[in-house]
Amino acid sequence: MPITYSFTKLKPAYNIKTDRTFTVVRKYAFIFTLLVAFGGQFFPKLGLLVVPVMIGLLIAAFFKGRYWCGNICSHGSYYDFLLLPFSRNAKIPKFMRWTLLSLLVLAWFGFRMTTGLYNASLAYGDPDFWDKTGNVFVNAFMMVIIAGTTLGILVSPRMWCSVCPMGVMQKASNFLGRKLKVTKVTEEKVTIADKDQCHTCGKCSRVCPMQLTPHLNFNEHNQFDSSNCIKCSTCVENCPADLLTLSNQSTANFITRNVKKEAGKNRKQFTTTICKISTLKENVKEFIFQLSDNSINFKAGQFILVKIKDKPEMFRAFSVSYFDKTNNRIGVTVKKASNGYGSEILFNDFAEGMNVILEGPIGDEIVIDEESKRAIFIGGGIGITPFVPLVQEAINSNKIEDIKLIYGVNKESELIYTDKFMQMEKESDKFSFIPVVAFDENWKGEKGFVTDVLDKMNLTGNTIYMCGPKPMIDTSLKKLDQLGVDKNNIRYESA
Numbered sequence: 406m407p408i409t410y411s412f413t414k415l416k417p418a419y420n421i422k423t424d425r426t427f428t429v430v431r432k433y434a435f436i437f438t439l440l441v442a443f444g445g446q447f448f449p450k451l452g453l454l455v456v457p458v459m460i461g462l463l464i465a466a467f468f469k470g471r472y473w474c475g476n477i478c479s480h481g482s483y484y485d486f487l488l489l490p491f492s493r494n495a496k497i498p499k500f501m502r503w504t505l506l507s508l509l510v511l512a513w514f515g516f517r518m519t520t521g522l523y524n525a526s527l528a529y530g531d532p533d534f535w536d537k538t539g540n541v542f543v544n545a546f547m548m549v550i551i552a553g554t555t556l557g558i559l560v561s562p563r564m565w566c567s568v569c570p571m572g573v574m575q576k577a578s579n580f581l582g583r584k585l586k587v588t589k590v591t592e593e594k595v596t597i598a599d600k601d602q603c604h605t606c607g608k609c610s611r612v613c614p615m616q617l618t619p620h621l622n623f624n625e626h627n628q629f630d631s632s633n634c635i636k637c638s639t640c641v642e643n644c645p646a647d648l649l650t651l652s653n654q655s656t657a658n659f660i661t662r663n664v665k666k667e668a669g670k671n672r673k674q675f676t677t678t679i680c681k682i683s684t685l686k687e688n689v690k691e692f693i694f695q696l697s698d699n700s701i702n703f704k705a706g707q708f709i710l711v712k713i714k715d716k717p718e719m720f721r722a723f724s725v726s727y728f729d730k731t732n733n734r735i736g737v738t739v740k741k742a743s744n745g746y747g748s749e750i751l752f753n754d755f756a757e758g759m760n761v762i763l764e765g766p767i768g769d770e771i772v773i774d775e776e777s778k779r780a781i782f783i784g785g786g787i788g789i790t791p792f793v794p795l796v797q798e799a800i801n802s803n804k805i806e807d808i809k810l811i812y813g814v815n816k817e818s819e820l821i822y823t824d825k826f827m828q829m830e831k832e833s834d835k836f837s838f839i840p841v842v843a844f845d846e847n848w849k850g851e852k853g854f855v856t857d858v859l860d861k862m863n864l865t866g867n868t869i870y871m872c873g874p875k876p877m878i879d880t881s882l883k884k885l886d887q888l889g890v891d892k893n894n895i896r897y898e899s900a
């Protein structure tokens with residue numbers, strides 16, 4: 406009787422703190438909040454500076470939704486830049502999203518401001534009229550600092566933004582813009598290039614400062630329509646599949662029409678059973694899944710999604726490191742990420758005999774181009790995994806005449822699958838295996854980084870396929886550029 410999912414012991418945090426992309430404005434705008442709230446205690450006229458800000462954000466919202474909140478707002482900058490490091494970054498309670506609650510907060514703030522301004526107006530013509538008027542805004546800023554800081558540290562940095570009265574007024578202004586169809590051109594929304602290539606990893610939702618769920622809510626134009634989205638681009642920056650942009654509707658239509666659809670074309674769901682789990686290193690395990698039939702359409706170099714959670718449905722992408730067509734088996738090799746949500750589940754909860762949903766295969770970045778007769782494969786760290794089937798496929802291909810695999814790690818103890826690659830090298834005279842170790846005195850082979858090996862090679866006529874951590878990909882791309890390799894002959898994938 407197969408075991409089924411339990412997902413009982415979820416450990417690492419769902420919401421991930423991640424660096425925001427700071428423009429100068431976004432980084433330092435918090436100075437304005439502090440200046441008005443604290444400086445205003447001594448110079449109340451500073452509060453008057455808030456008036457043009459309020460007018461500006463309402464106009465901006467008419468055209469662009471809550472763009473101001475994510476990119477210009479001085480309170481937002483305070484939450485993202487100053488509070489984020491100290492925040493628990495916990496889940497924002499559901500009631501904070503109730504419209505009624507934001508209307509109550511708006512009514513309360515509105516009442517305080519109106520009565521404050523009315524009282525100040527009674528002093529019209531007096532020398533302290535402007536001080537009294539400014540003070541109304543200074544007090545409002547101070548209240549926001551107190552409420553925002555408390556909620557931000559105890560729960561989540563942007564928790565106040567869920568009920569912020571200015572946010573509600575922006576939504577009203579934007580509603581008008583949408584009704585008048587102005588926003589079709591002016592408002593940029595989070596857009597996914599191709600839903601079929603989405604990894605359903607949920608990362609866009611886990612990093613969202615407003616704790617929205619773009620990956621579950623793309624509309625028929627592939628856009629995320631939430632009026633609470635502050636257009637901060639955090640999800641765009643963090644999507645591992647590089648599928649997201651902030652685009653208006655016509656750009657979104659262009660992107661979705663012109664994206665390469667091949668990569669997600671054969672995607673299907675499979676119910677499998679884990680038939681074997683092997684520990685390759687203390688923090689690396691290989692999982693082999695038994696498919697029920699041979700309907701999977703897999704090409705070496707592709708990756709597959711492994712379901713790690715039901716609610717919200719969540720998958721993790723892993724390059725296929727093992728494929729046995731005859732016995733309908735497919736495998737992935739996983740490195741445990743420290744504090745990693747998905748890899749912890751795979752390491753702690755996955756067991757032989759358990760049913761697991763796989764989805765895919767996806768990706769064509771490092772699938773072999775048979776037009777090119779010479780291949781150089783470069784794998785860094787856990788990025789070596791797709792090269793197990795890739796090297797075998799290249800060896801089997803009659804069209805490919807020369808194959809080299811450069812495998813870079815920091816320490817010799819991190820190397821995996823070396824026996825397999827050495828065996829393939831023994832059996833094929835067109836394949837050379839070059840492991841390279843960066844920081845290990847006792848290592849007898851090539852020392853340094855993969856780029857040091859590239860320096861010594863003749864790269865002419867080769868297609869280069871790379872998979873590994875982003876820093877390795879970036880330095881290798883730079884090196885290949887210096888060595889005069891045409892960009893069209895380079896393919897890569899990075900986690």
Ligand SMILES: Cc1cc2nc3c(=O)[nH]c(=O)nc-3n(C[C@H](O)[C@H](O)[C@H](O)COP(=O)(O)OP(=O)(O)OC[C@H]3O[C@@H](n4cnc5c(N)ncnc54)[C@H](O)[C@@H]3O)c2cc1C
Nearest residue numbers: 421422645722723724739740742743744745746747748900
């Ligand atoms: C195309 C593709 C192929 C891939 N192939 C492989 C493969 O073959 N093998 C493999 O092992 N991996 C592979 N990956 C990576 C894999 O999909 C996962 O991203 C990886 O296992 C980490 O997932 P996780 O859920 O454990 O970590 P996550 O929970 O998503 O965390 C990611 C990182 O963020 C950090 N983090 C977690 N929580 C917090 C927090 N609260 N604050 C700050 N930082 C935090 C973690 O330390 C971790 O390093 C691939 C990825 C892609 C896109």
Ligand code: SF4
Nearest residue numbers: 613634635637638640
């Ligand atoms: S959905 Fe993306 S752009 Fe919108 S608030 Fe969340 S992270 Fe920012």
Ligand code: SF4
Nearest residue numbers: 603604606607609644
């Ligand atoms: S791949 Fe992950 S981060 Fe990107 S859109 Fe899909 S679920 Fe979001």
